[in-house]
Amino acid sequence: MRVIEIRGGKGDARALTPGERPVPEVGRGQVLIRVRAAGINRPDILQRKGLYPPPEGASDILGLEVAGEIEVVGAGVTRWRPGDRVCALLGGGGYADYAAVDARHALPIPDGLDFVQAAALPETAFTVFTNVFEDGRLTEGETLLVHGATSGIGVMAIQSARAAGARVIATSRGADKAQAARDMGADVSINAADGRFLDAVREAGGADVVLDMVGAAYAEQNLQALKPGGRWVVIAFQSGNLVEVDLARLMRGRLTLTGSTLRARDADEKARLAVAVEARFWPWVADGRIRPVVDKVFPLEEAAAAHAHLESGAHTGKVVLSMA
């Protein structure tokens, strides 16, 4: 099968090169997916640079999410049949014609979505669900502050929070991106190109939950933007991981600081999340409140160009590889 390999084990986008590998074996409890499209995520860039090694037992091939048809059903799998259209969360191995995945980590492709749109869903849906709604405990009538609002994660956060009846304050760096976040449903959209957003968030009433992918540079403002009882949920630290936190402020405000990574969680935990995501988010996909925003599609062989595009930061929403 065709795959994308990282020449030399790590490097810049140009290290991504087409190669060939055997089709993966299908183990007990797994399905083999004929991959039609694979979503690209920021963690793929980190892995390509050698900064985010795959967890024990995961494929060394990049790719955390795919959509396609089931080709082979492994022993012990009852839910799926050959030919079923699914999208799935992977620990790796998505940039390939075939991927063997835990059958419990596959979800049906909602009606009306093509493979490219479906491949744009799993990683952001699982991540946003568990961080915003489980750990962040966002509920109807509350306010979510989301940074990087036009990222793949940001778009999913805006759409799902709105679907849940929450208000959304979005930040992004640049007027065009701020407009795009507004168009995607953010109630308040802040151009934080100068690194400042606190005054505007306060003017909008503050936040109950912050979904933070920025880290150090925004830490102080995040802390001050939270309402009493607020939750600050860290999913990345793109500007640095070391911060000084005023614990007195945490105590006075009854604030919660938490964070997580999805990929490192074990298979049972991802299976639990798959059930919850299907129950909570899939109806919102079906009724259009969550709709994949695909910025650009690249053929599998052009994975290097696709990475360069994502790294340029010019995108809004998701960048996807197509195996067609």
Ligand SMILES: NC(=O)c1ccc[n+]([C@@H]2O[C@H](COP(=O)([O-])OP(=O)(O)OC[C@H]3O[C@@H](n4cnc5c(N)ncnc54)[C@H](OP(=O)(O)O)[C@@H]3O)[C@@H](O)[C@H]2O)c1
């Ligand atoms: N913890 C987890 O389980 C988990 C899972 C998936 C993804 N993530 C993380 O979530 C983030 C988004 O992922 P993605 O795939 O959606 O990525 P993406 O589309 O490439 O977006 C990255 C976003 O980060 C923003 N950003 C980067 N550096 C920044 C800085 N110094 N200050 C402010 N904003 C900054 C960019 O904002 P502008 O557009 O305004 O430039 C951009 O919107 C990544 O950091 C990724 O590693 C975490």
